[in-house]
Amino acid sequence: MPTNQTKVISIFNNKGGVGKTTITWNLGDALARRGKKVLLIDFDAQSNLSIAVLGERFHNILPSENIPYGTTIRAYLQRFLQNEGQLQFFKHKGTYTHDKVDLIASDAWLNVYSESLSVGADLLTGNGIEKYSIISRLIQEANSQGYQYDYALIDLPPSFNNLVRTALYSSDYFIVPCTSDIFCSYCVGLIGETLPRFLKEWQLGCQQYSTNNPHNQRYINLGKPVFAGWIFNGYDTRKPKNEINKKIIAADYVMGTKIAKSVKELVEKLQNQIKEQPSILQNPSNKSFYLGGIEDMNTLIQNSMWLNCPIAQLDRREPVRNLQDRGQWSPEQLDQIKRLTEAFVDIADRVIKYCT
Helix, strand or coil, X not given: CCCCCCXXXXXXXXXXXXXXXXXXXXXXXXXXXXXXXXXXXXCCCCCXXXXXXXXXXXXXXXXXXXXXXXXXXXXXXXXXXXXXXXXXXXXXXXXXXXXXXXXXXXXXXXXXXXXXXXXXXXXXXXXXXXXXXXXXXXXXXXXXXCCCCCEEEEECCCCCCHHHHHHHHCCCEEEEEEECCHHHHHHHHXXXXXXXXXXXXXXXXXXXXXXXXXXXXXXXXXXXXXXXXXEEEEXXXXXXXXXXXXXXXXXXXXXXXHHHHHHHHHHHHHHHHCCCCCCECCCHHHCCCEEEEEECCCHHHHHHHHHCCCHHHHHHCCCCHHHCCCCCCCHHHHHHHHHHHHHHXXXXXXXXXXXX
């Protein structure tokens, strides 16, 4: 069940607070600024990405008396589980997010979908393997309706639950955001231990499915996510005396070095344990797998979320007065907005270059 030309990328770390939602949103917006058609998929029951993009409009798309399934991802998944007629795909646009970006909104009902998935009964037997590949089917149906997305970015919960499995099985690549946090370094290592097991269980399920359906090859291209790199998010910078440009502070530099070491160990684990298929990007020009850095946004991130406006458009809106005393951006904030916008575009350029 290939996703046509769409490159599917999961933004994933099993640790919370690393900026998955912010990066998914702003990277999608930056890819659109490079002329790419982007689909954002909020696959986290907390719906943070959906609320960030849509704001108050999010409440209008939830299930109601007139729209029992709503116009979130639930409208697709619940009909699929209950085998109720034609599956419905709904996309939404953010008021200030780039027009080339569409969103499939989340719903707390995703918890129900996660609970419906059984590794033993559905995956390993091959009998319910379609449940674990539903995102690929959704993207394929979206493309069949003429949208033809270049990239689909999936925002995921901070865990190794079945929603994460489902997304990774349909992904071509995954990107790991990290923050200056000692626990982040540890969690990167956990990915190297857990992902190979996920992929082996997918292979076992596919083998069983193929045994029962020898002429059906619909899942042959799935379950092969490739590690595309990591993003260092939320570090602090300072301008040294008598210097023009800001530099990362020493403590965050040290922590970034530790994370880079953990990423190197992650790569080694993936290479050693996943032999049947490529597990990392073979890119001699980027042996560190570093896709870029996003400095601490401070109050800009709260303004961005409250205004439902990605960083690149933030200077065109007035700041939220509850978040700062003044009614306009300071010169330092305008400079930071510019730097952050350029940083996301730089990462988007690397994604376009490497994830092909």
